[in-house]
Amino acid sequence: MSETTSHRLDERLSALNARWQDYVARGGFEQFVEFSVALNSLAEQLGRLRLPGLLRISEGLENAALARFGDPESHPLAAQEISALQRQVDALTGAITSSRRPVGERRVEEVPSSVPDPEWVRPRAVWVMATPDSEMTNGLAEQLNHFGFRPQRCDWHDPLPEGEQPLAVLFIGDAAPDQERQLERVAAVRQAVPASQLFYLGAERAMESVVLLMRAGIDITVPREEGVTSVLTRILDLVQTREQEKYRVLIVEDSRVAAVVIQRTLAEHSIDSLVVADPGTLLDAVGSYRPDLILMDMYMPRFNGVEATRVLRQVSGYQALPIVYLSSESDIGMQVEALRLGGDQFLTKPFNPVVLAAVVRTKIERYRDALRSTRTDGLTGLLNHTASKARLKAMVESLPAHGNLCVAMLDIDHFKAINDTYGHPVGDQVIRNLAWLLKGRLRATDLIGRYGGEEFILALPDAPPERAHAVIERIRRDFAVLPHAHNEGTLYSTFSAGLACSLHYPTAAELTEAADHALLEAKRQGRNQVVAACMQ
């Protein structure tokens, strides 16, 4: 967690405690709404930071608060209700505070002195809980090590490891499980490390056992036959690059007062918004603002919300864009008709701010997930060729006046020979392993894309050329010693890379072309090396 993100979490946690204290002191409905909004905003930050254990605790509190939301007459709540909520607020505060790792404690010792910023390497602790010396555990621990994680193995009955909170805990189910004891162990770990992702490998495909594991605190169960590869992919997914662009909502609303209230609610949840007062300008606004969702008023001058929606739905590209009606219309028949004609949901005014934020957030998450699947490559989960190009262009265009960005093109050496000798599936695994290594070793702000079959593109913002070179050189060395499993043992592979920096090549097209030339030069000079165009 970087200092800024950790700071933002601190701010939201103290806002939550302040709002709660205010409610306890004054007891009004308004204070309860403020408390619920602060809680929702904290949950959003926990989700964004991908801290599932803490998110789960905050969602428990959110549900408890929503169940008591009521109306102005139901507040202040009875003393015992307040005590119950107080306990949950304390538990959440305690869990967040105790799961915080001091920032200075990051694994500086693993970073070579030439690369001083520990953000460049993100290995993390992963606890592997299994019976000692199972073959699967040994293999998994070895692979985790190679991908820059720090596996800590312990027996189901050992005391828990001390020190750093793990990124993930992986339970490997026993062949002859003592289910009761396993569940107790899972529950104890869940309590000790609330921020970590808990996996259980070897789960039966039966509803009841999966539900019991989840109740004890497991986040993800993986059937034994899916094996280590599936678990590794998911652990790597926890540190993979995720776009963090703010959510954007277009508010189509002719009442200025209503628009201001909606905008304020959205802003409290870190959601960006733009107001369009005249639905006649809607198409232009959607084109330039690129919203993730539209909040549409029902009755406006000139066109109503349903007509505006029907026009939008005829434009390709906007057919899946979520549209939520926000209106004082209480006629159920009218609401159903509005949904039939292209809307996704109907919320009535006056709206509950917590419900509005929750609806907006979940709809946007699903929409972005669907978009993401069209932009990523199925084998590696990285951005595909088209999306990488678009992302690089946007990164170059948003560079500050004296900002710098380095682009690298990577290509696996003699890859055809790997396919020809070991078969296509082994070739696929080599590609996936390189993708994993890149995801584990680069920062969340870096672009990692699969540019072609065995070719990758990277873009590293704010990196001086020599630092970018050092980072890629280190990945090259690590990849060369990474074992790739095949039926008769392991094979080793290498890649060549070309590097170019925006200080010398200012546009996205020039950067990729220069990096490509440098890559060819690296191949020509014998492969398994990094050549930098801007250093020649």
Ligand SMILES: Nc1nc2c(ncn2[C@@H]2O[C@H](COP(=O)(O)OP(=O)(O)OP(=O)(O)O)[C@@H](O)[C@H]2O)c(=O)[nH]1
């Ligand atoms: N297994 C697998 N192979 C792929 C995939 N995409 C492309 N390839 C293969 O990658 C190989 C690329 O070979 P070449 O372009 O000749 O390059 P090379 O053998 O790596 O040689 P150099 O780049 O010169 O070191 C081709 O045989 C493609 O069929 C994929 O997704 N999976």
